[in-house]
Amino acid sequence: MKKRYLVTAALPYANGPLHIGHLAGAYLPADIYVRYLRLMGKDVVFVCGSDEHGAAITVKARKEGVTPREIVDKYNAILKDTFEKIGIAFDMYHRTSEPIHHETSQGFFRRLNEKGEFIEETTEQYYDEVANQFLADRYIIGTCPVCSNPDAYGDQCEKCGTTLSPTELISPRSTLSGSTPVKRPTQHWFLRLDQHENWLRQWINTGELEGVALHNPNEWKNHVLGQCNSWLEQGLQPRAMTRDLDWGVDVPQELPGSAGKKLYVWLDAPIGYISATRQWALDHGRDWEPYWKSEDTALIHFIGKDNIVFHCLIFPAILKAHGEYILPVNVPANQFMNLEGRKISTSRNWAVWVHEYCQELPGQEDALRYNMVKNMPEQRDSEFTWKGFQETTNTELVNNLANFVNRVLVLTQKYYEDGCAPQFDAARPFKSGWGVETEGNYAAELRRIREHLLEMGREIERFNFREALRLLMEVSSAGNALLQFNEPWRTVKEDPETVRTVLHLGLQYVAALSVAARPFLPFSAERLRKMLALPPLEDQGDLEAMLAVLEKGEPLLPAGHLLGVAGHLFSRIPDEVIAAQMAKLESADAQNAAAAAAAAPKTINYAPMKDIIQFDDFAKMDIRTGKILTAEKMEKSKKLLKLQVDLGFEQRTILSGIAEHFTPEEVLGRQVVVLANLAPRPMMGVESQGMILMAEDQDGKLSFVSPQEGWPSGFGVR
Ligand SMILES: [Zn+2]
Numbered sequence: 001m002k003k004r005y006l007v008t009a010a011l012p013y014a015n016g017p018l019h020i021g022h023l024a025g026a027y028l029p030a031d032i033y034v035r036y037l038r039l040m041g042k043d044v045v046f047v048c049g050s051d052e053h054g055a056a057i058t059v060k061a062r063k064e065g066v067t068p069r070e071i072v073d074k075y076n077a078i079l080k081d082t083f084e085k086i087g088i089a090f091d092m093y094h095r096t097s098e099p100i101h102h103e104t105s106q107g108f109f110r111r112l113n114e115k116g117e118f119i120e121e122t123t124e125q126y127y128d129e130v131a132n133q134f135l136a137d138r139y140i141i142g143t144c145p146v147c148s149n150p151d152a153y154g155d156q157c158e159k160c161g162t163t164l165s166p167t168e169l170i171s172p173r174s175t176l177s178g179s180t181p182v183k184r185p186t187q188h189w190f191l192r193l194d195q196h197e198n199w200l201r202q203w204i205n206t207g208e209l210e211g212v213a214l215h216n217p218n219e220w221k222n223h224v225l226g227q228c229n230s231w232l233e234q235g236l237q238p239r240a241m242t243r244d245l246d247w248g249v250d251v252p253q254e255l256p257g258s259a260g261k262k263l264y265v266w267l268d269a270p271i272g273y274i275s276a277t278r279q280w281a282l283d284h285g286r287d288w289e290p291y292w293k294s295e296d297t298a299l300i301h302f303i304g305k306d307n308i309v310f311h312c313l314i315f316p317a318i319l320k321a322h323g324e325y326i327l328p329v330n331v332p333a334n335q336f337m338n339l340e341g342r343k344i345s346t347s348r349n350w351a352v353w354v355h356e357y358c359q360e361l362p363g364q365e366d367a368l369r370y371n372m373v374k375n376m377p378e379q380r381d382s383e384f385t386w387k388g389f390q391e392t393t394n395t396e397l398v399n400n401l402a403n404f405v406n407r408v409l410v411l412t413q414k415y416y417e418d419g420c421a422p423q424f425d426a427a428r429p430f431k432s433g434w435g436v437e438t439e440g441n442y443a444a445e446l447r448r449i450r451e452h453l454l455e456m457g458r459e460i461e462r463f464n465f466r467e468a469l470r471l472l473m474e475v476s477s478a479g480n481a482l483l484q485f486n487e488p489w490r491t492v493k494e495d496p497e498t499v500r501t502v503l504h505l506g507l508q509y510v511a512a513l514s515v516a517a518r519p520f521l522p523f524s525a526e527r528l529r530k531m532l533a534l535p536p537l538e539d540q541g542d543l544e545a546m547l548a549v550l551e552k553g554e555p556l557l558p559a560g561h562l563l564g565v566a567g568h569l570f571s572r573i574p575d576e577v578i579a580a581q582m583a584k585l586e587s588a589d590a591q592n593a594a595a596a597a598a599a600a601p602k603t604i605n606y607a608p609m610k611d612i613i614q615f616d617d618f619a620k621m622d623i624r625t626g627k628i629l630t631a632e633k634m635e636k637s638k639k640l641l642k643l644q645v646d647l648g649f650e651q652r653t654i655l656s657g658i659a660e661h662f663t664p665e666e667v668l669g670r671q672v673v674v675l676a677n678l679a680p681r682p683m684m685g686v687e688s689q690g691m692i693l694m695a696e697d698q699d700g701k702l703s704f705v706s707p708q709e710g711w712p713s714g715f716g717v718r
Pocket of ligand 1: 144159160
């Protein structure tokens with residue numbers, strides 16, 4: 001067992017809000033783990049913060065017409081507020097734009113440079129000659145060589161998911177100016193990852209480094225080890241740790257060639273965990289170094305699967321290269337959570353945004369947390385559906401947990417007028433809640449709760465949060481069964497002694513839940529404490545202390561303890577709420593479809609060319625300017641307008657098939673072009689003496705072909 005814990009959760013990128021996939025992937029498991037450790041009296045520091053550098057920030061700023069600073073300020077505030085509202089209890093939520101972080105990450109860079117961990121290399125990179133700057137991968141768009149998506153980014157095609165480099169794009173273009181970028185030489189610092197490959201392979205797979213066991217690979221998730229090994233099998237290559245950018249941490253200015261260079265965001269971001277710990281220590285008068293440099297510390301990174309390579313290979317290589325830092329004992333990355341059968345997509349707004357959830361379902365924060373754990377993508381991708389959310393909330397949280405708590409408190413306050421936990425006889429037999437109508441024993445029942453919660457804790461320590469939650473809820477189910485089997489509402493008159501014992505025991509169940517539920521349902525645990533008139537938890541070994549009391553078979557709430565007011569722990573999710581959320585997703589979908597249709601290049605079908613004619617053929621046509629004097633609909637015809645057309649030297653009656661496109665009023669007085677020597681043709685009893693020339697597009701829309709305003713009628717067109 002380690003002396004202390006340093007727990008990190010992936011730094012969210014400060015260019016957008018938080019969705020449920022983020023929550024279920026990294027933040028909630030980290031929060032549950034940390035809350036549990038605190039309840040067990042462990043020394044733990046939990047850090048996170050906004051990742052505020054990199055091209056994705058500058059791209060977003062450009063798109064919104066604001067500065068990168070405005071973007072990160074805006075989203076940092078939203079992220080911080082969202083975490084607080086959904087109850088993620090960081091010790092420090094920091095920002096990578098803080099000076100202490102710039103200083104820390106530059107310190108790392110200097111140290112690595114001094115130790116010869118970098119090679120400086122000049123490579124050819126795309127440069128925008130109009131915008132006068134090198135282009136970050138995200139600033140280059142082109143056709144994907146794999147799926148032909150015309151809008152693939154320089155680092156990835158979002159359509160087929162292929163990881164790309166800008167030089168692989170077909171017909172690349174700059175998103176800054178739209179111009180075609182040119183290749184120019186630029187010098188960068190490359191971390192020699194190839195030199196770290198051997199020890200990384202050994203450390204990942206055996207947990208050993210230089211003969212010391214640092215972690216147990218059997219405790220690592222298979223998919224994490226699998227992803228690491230697939231990278232290692234391909235062989236690690238030197239990787240550029242600097243970029244040509246104008247937003248980020250400067251490469252230390254004393255180094256030659258540093259002008260205009262910033263640290264690669266994946267170098268600076270994980271160092272953000274260290275800066276956050278330093279800031280926490282400063283704020284609390286503590287020493288940060290043991291948390292990062294002592295082998296007594298367990299360092300654990302909670303992340304989503306898309307960050308595995310950075311946390312299991314690149315960051316450990318950086319920490320080891322520095323020389324003073326410990327390596328993580330585990331990186332329990334989760335897989336992805338899908339939404340209603342599809343991948344969550346930020347750009348397509350196919351997501352449940354956590355800050356919107358908190359606004360739209362106030363007071364239901366724990367219901368979201370519960371559903372996230374219930375569907376946590378621990379070993380494989382999982383799925384969230386609103387229907388499932390409703391059903392789980394209504395059956396498990398309302399019918400099981402809330403109903404149990406309410407019954408115990410309401411019955412106690414109904415039967416015992418002083419509103420206190422009743423005096424009871426611990427030797428009185430009753431029916432146990434743990435087996436079908438087996439005889440209960442007060443102390444044994446409490447020990448049973450303890451065993452269950454110990455098992456729950458072991459599952460949390462193994463990062464099996466779904467199983468841990470199931471075990472917690474079994475305690476609530478057993479409490480419900482205790483009432484169900486003993487039916488105090490039926491037996492209170494004939495057997496008041498047993499009812500006292502049963503209800504007193506029921507209160508102990510609730511008291512146990514008010515502590516043990518805290519990692520998963522912190523808001524509800526707090527409400528339970530109030531209903532029981534117990535002091536708020538201190539997060540310093542409360543669970544550990546409670547388990548010790550239960551082990552002795554002693555009550556958590558003594559007889560005579562005055563209870564608080566019973567209330568509703570959870571409320572039902574009505575159908576309207578689910579319908580409204582589904583409508584929101586559908587409208588996002590409709591907007592996407594409309595945007596896609598608007599953006600799609602229209603295929604134009606030009607009519608094929610007719611056969612070549614000689615000038616003489618053309619010269620045979622007598623085409624003249626004219627003006628429409630009168631217009632009326634032809635009776636019994638949908639298509640024809642009957643027009644009187646002035647040709648200057650004479651007037652003609654012309655039937656024109658334009659009635660479905662123009663009303664008579666619209667064409668009155670228009671200047672037109674007329675084929676004047678077309679053989680007269682009788683139509684519907686009227687002789688048409690010529691033809692008005694019209695232009696027609698591929699959809700069959702018509703346009704008049706007119707001479708310029710005021711042009712006299714009767715003159716030739718050639
Ligand atoms: Zn593609």
